[in-house]
Structure formats: C-alpha cells, structure tokens
Amino acid sequence: MIEEAPKTGRATSEGRAAERRLRVAVLLKTNAGGMWILPQVTELLRRGHEVVVILPAGDGRLTQELRRRGVAVAESPFDFRISPRTLHGLLGLRRLIRRLAPDVMHYHLLASAFAARFATFGMTLGRVHMVAGPLYLESPFIRRFERLLWRLDDVVICGCQHASDRYGELGCPPHRRPVATYGVDTDRHRPDWTAEATPNGVESIDWRAHADARAKARAELGVATDTFLVIMVAYVYPPIRLINRGRGIKGHDVLFPAWRRFSSQHPGARLLIIGGGWDAAGEIYRRQLIDQFGIAASPDITWLETVDDVRTWYAAADVSVSPSLGESHGAAVEAGAMAVPSIVSEAGGLPETVDERSGWVVPMDDAAALANALHLAYEDFEAGRLAERGRAARRLMEERFDNRRSAVAVAKTIEAVAASRRHG
Template sequence: MKVLHIITRLDRGGSADNTLLSCIGQRRRGHEVVLAAGPGLTEESPLRPRAESEGVELVRIPSLVRAVDPLKDWGALRACRRLIREGRFDLVHTHTSKAGILGRLAARLAGRCRVVHTPHGHVFYGYFGPWKTRLFVWAERLMARWTDAIVTLTDREAEEHLALGVGRPSQFVTIFSGIPLPPAKARGGADPARRQALGLPAEGALIGSVGRLDPVKGHGLLIRAFARLGDRHPGARLILIGEGEKGEEYRALARELGIARRVSFLGWRGDVGDLLGELDLFVFPSRNEGMGRAAVEAMAAGLAVVATRTGGLPEVVKDGETGLLVPPGDAAALSAAMDRLLDRPEERRAMGEAGRKLAQAYSAERMCEKIEGLYQRLLAPAAPGLAG
C-alpha cells in the first residue's frame, strides 16, 4: 500500500504527533509512506529526525500555510495535485482543516484514489471570526462529498460536524489520538535537582499545562485563574510548556497580575514526560478541543486533570473520576477546581491513578491498528465507490 499524508504544520502539536505516529505505524507494517507538510518542515524541524529514521519520506510544500492566502493556496493546490498524480498513491490521508481542504481538492483533481480526512478537532468555534468560520464550514461541507472516510478523535467531534451539515453519518469513524504509553511507575516526590535546573523552588505545588500558546488553547484564562488562587497557595507555581503567537502577551499578563515570578514559560521541551512527573496537577483550559491528547499524556503520567467542558474533552477526562471539568472561559470556576484539588491531595492522587488506568486504552499501537483496519476496508475490492 502506498499512502500520502498531508498536514500544514509538522510542529510539536498534538495533530503533528498523531500524524507522525500514524506514518511510523504504517511504515512498520511494510507500507510505503510519504508525508507532505508546509514551510515549517525544515532541516531543523523537531519531528524530522524520527520520521527519517523510520523510513517516512518527507516532502516540503512551501506554499502550504495555515492562514488563508489565495496566492499561496493556489500554489499549494497545484503542488499537492502534482504530488498525488506523480506518486500514484493508493490512498491520500489529509490532516487538519486547511491541509484537508486543499489536499482533498487536489486528490479529486488528480484522479481516483481513496481519500481519508482527520480534522483533529475542527475550527467551527474558538478560532476565527464569523465570516472566516462560515467559509471553512462551507468548504468542509463541499470537501466531505469527495471524502471516503472522516476520522474524528471522539464521538462528540463527529456530532459537531454533522450538526453543521458536514458529511453523512456513514462517513464518520471515531479513532482516538494515540500516545506512546510510558512505563507504569509510581509517582515519586519532587526532584530537587530537576527543579533547580528549571529555576524552581525545591518545594511547593506545581501546576502545569502543555500546548501551543495560542488563543484557542486558553492559557490566558489559566494565568488569570492561577492569579485568583492568591494567598491560599503562595508556594504554588504555574508551568507552561509550549510556544506560540501569544507567548509575549501571556508573559506581559503575568507581570500585570503580579505573578510573573510564579509563572514559568519553558517553551517546547524534549523531556515533557519527565516534567509531567514533577507536576502535582495538570490543567487543560482550551476553548475548542477535538480530544485533548495532552490531557491523556498527563493522565498516563498519573496526574489529575482540570479541563474545560468543550469538544471531546468530556469523553477523555471523566468529571469527578479522573479530574474535574469546568465551563470554558470561566476563570473563577477554573481557579476553584485547582484550589479544590490542591487542598485535597488524597482525592488528587486517586484521580491520577484512575486516569493512569484509563489512559492505557489510548496507546499509539491501538490507534494504528484501527487506522490500518480502515484503510484495508476502503481498499478492499468489494468496497463501495468514492463518496459523493
């Protein structure tokens, strides 16, 4: 089987990690796999060494950008069409909204091959203004007609597509975003040496979050909620792992709220798993989330999770069992949930253990098995014709 994956950004985000793990799983099953990505795919790309070491062929498409840019979009469409036509792929699998629109249209123009799309969430709320959102919804409705299967990370994500008239129920397949599960081990105490290396005090609760510093991820809300803890937890520190367009704005917000010395911006790290082991509580404050892969990684590390009740997160974080859910955009509720779990270490630890057990169902290997099964069904000789 020869498969082409197309994604806009091959960065450290959940959609990029998911896509690369899928590619690696397919290579290990003996398939020929090509991964095309936008201008961020350079020699310094953090995921490039692993992709190449696993035999995944990488193709850079400089015009494949996330923002709407008619000139670049036309160039990306032509590049994808040429790649699909010359590559003679059995199946094209697109990822995220922008690459999904251009990639599926290119596959339609290039000729008949099976087409799968994974939105990795959606952009129907929390990302853009009204007119751009309507444009994306219209485009998703059209592209769904030329898609054999739409892979959503949770059932809720499929429901939100269907509610807006995107696709038909028979097109949707729920396949979670898998993670490499860490070895099972009991959570230990704080590591003074690691804390010192990070410029953190040897003691005090650590609250953390992992993700792009973009508006939709809600880190501004988290900083405000953390500030509301005030004198109740003076030794607590907030650790933000990730980078993004709002990084400087969030640093300024922490200074404005008088908590700059208690908020650490660590950027992207290669030792996230070890850092999760240092945290006491994980917080995921997104405004829109397909599944919440980072929340699953935190659960696998034995952490209780405070998250917003949005998108697919309630299917991952079980309220009152593996963590607490709060309304999106509610700083007071987010702060109260953090306060509760910091005050109740036994409840926090019990939730962390329950989350660790639940996370075992989200292995990367199980995800790859499910995707392989989908591909085989679509490519079987008796499979139905192309959608639309």
C-alpha cells in the same frame, strides 16, 4: 525533491496477496509539528503498505524524524497559504500526487484537507481526512464550506467524539465519521520512565522511581516537596480572527485570572507554564500575555518556553490544567499517562479525557469555575487523595488513549476505504 520507493506492481507472480498492499500518501501542512502521525505511519508500514509523506519544504522536526526512520518524504509544491501562487501550487501538488499514484490520500489539519480535496478532484483514489482538532468547526464561515466539502472525503476520521458529533451536525452519516484518537505513547509517557522497562511488557509502575524523578525535578525548579504545583503545557498560538472572537485558543487568558483568585487564598502554591509561541505571531501574543497579567513580576509563576523532555515537569506536578477555548484532547492525555490528574474545560474533546475519578471538568471561559476546581484539587492534595486520582488517570489513558491501538484503527479504516474503491 522526492524520496520515494518504487510503485508495487499489481499483476505480478507474487499473487493476490500483493493486491492488498497499498500505497498511502500522507499530506500534512507542517514539517515541524504533527509528530502524532508517526504511530500511524509506523503501523501502515508494519502492515506491509508503502507510505510517502508529503510535507512543506524544509528540514523541520517531523521531516527529520521521518527520514531517520527511513520513511519516504516528498516536498509539497503547495505552501498551504492563500496567495497569488495558490493555483500554481495546487496544480504542482496535483502533478506530484499523480506521479506518486497513491491508492489512498490520508490528510490531517484543515489546510491539508482543502489542498488534498482540490488537488485530487476527479482522481480515482481513496480520501481519508483525519481531524486533529475540531476548533475550525466553531466558525460559521468555515462550517458553511465544510458542510459541502466533507462529501469529497470517503471517511472523516475524528480525533475525538466531539468532532464526530459536529460533523454529524453537518450531515455526515455515522459510518463516515468514526472516532480514532491521536492518543499518547503510554510506554514513553509513564510516571517511572527513568526506570528500566518491565519484562514482557507487563504494566507495573515503579512508584519509587517516580518519587525520585519528582524530587529531582522539584529541586531543579526550587519547589519543595510539600508545595502544591500546577502545570499547564501548551504552545501559545496567536489569536485567530474567525474563531473565539480573536482570542488565543489555549486559554492562558482564562488561567491567569483564575490563578490570581486561587493563589490569594493559597499563597504558597506554584504555577508552572511550559510552552513558547508556536510561531513569530504566537511569540508576540505570549509577550502580550506576560505584560497583561504581570507574569514577570509573579514569583509564584514560572514560564519555561522550550524543554527537551516534558516528562520531567509532569513528574514534578500535582495537577495539570487545560483551560482551552477549543481543543481535541491536548495535553491532558500526556498528563494522564504520567499519572497527573487534570482540570479541563468543556471545550471540544477535553471532557473525554477525564472521569470523576481522575479529574475535573469546568465550563469553558469561566475563570471563577477554574479557580474553584483548583481549590478542590488543593483539598485533595492536602488530604493525600491526588495520587489515587493520578493512578486513575493513568488507567484511563491505557484503556482509551493508547496511540498504538488508535494507529491500528486508522490503518484498518484506510484499508477499508481502499477495498471499497477496488470493489465498488
């Protein structure tokens, strides 16, 4: 089933202005995740372009939200899996793209990139690949292919500087690997989100509203106001055989040993984990983690699988941890926007999300270093310095990671690719 707007005519009485109006097809391998494309789609529409988003069949969260906003959606004939029907699915995707006749294909996530490149091979259109996470570039097997296949993209927009550097190692020149973060909605994610919006969009945090939200959230958790509370927000993804030697990517298996070291010295501290298994395999892995580290028998650890609004729990927290083995910017940008300082690993783009005023960076896969960073955060907590770190984190998100500015950069890149195709 296809929901699409009619193709805008190129030679009409509307004049040359119509020539700048584009049709953009966005391809994504998931209809549930990927909500981070919404600001980009919104910006393209605001600029007068037509957008159709191609997603797997089904009524996932992303599909529902796009339809609610009146955005055209098309079901992908390709299911983004390798199977005996792969060629059939790719040919079906190619027919769909021909029918939609986009000026530019814009695709996110590696499976979408592979599908878009092969399905549009030989077509005269622009191709813009946006890298949500650079973890796949850690695989020598995948790098071998990507060293060749990136050349099919007009531009590889990198969601973090780390990804751009990795594509540079594969021979991609700087002008074809610009950086534009997926970012965070700094209006929605703000420490006083329960307060009324500030008139005229002037940034002014109501810290009293923040304190009230913090007290309410802690009361729901049964955590006292003087308790040091650490939060980790991340889905549990199943181990990937080709990457990280078959370990989960989010670093839960690093955090739990680090927490044991830390909590043995600070037994009153609490750890809050938010996030269930991303899929059935992810949930199996989550259960394995619970059994392996004895989480169910640990009164100092609370694990919430799914929450309606993560802002509530960030408001309760003193510090966020992202001990990932592979990441772009992850939860650290939401935490920072909520004025929560972060401890991040050196993996991927995570070090880009903090500075010396707003958080800590630790070596990847180093439980001892993570425990030490928790101790440093606890010292700041006791000394009353964490609040200023949180304010610094908020300022950093506003300056570098606001997703509206990122969406403008993405839209301009798409327009530039289309223009170069017209005039090339």
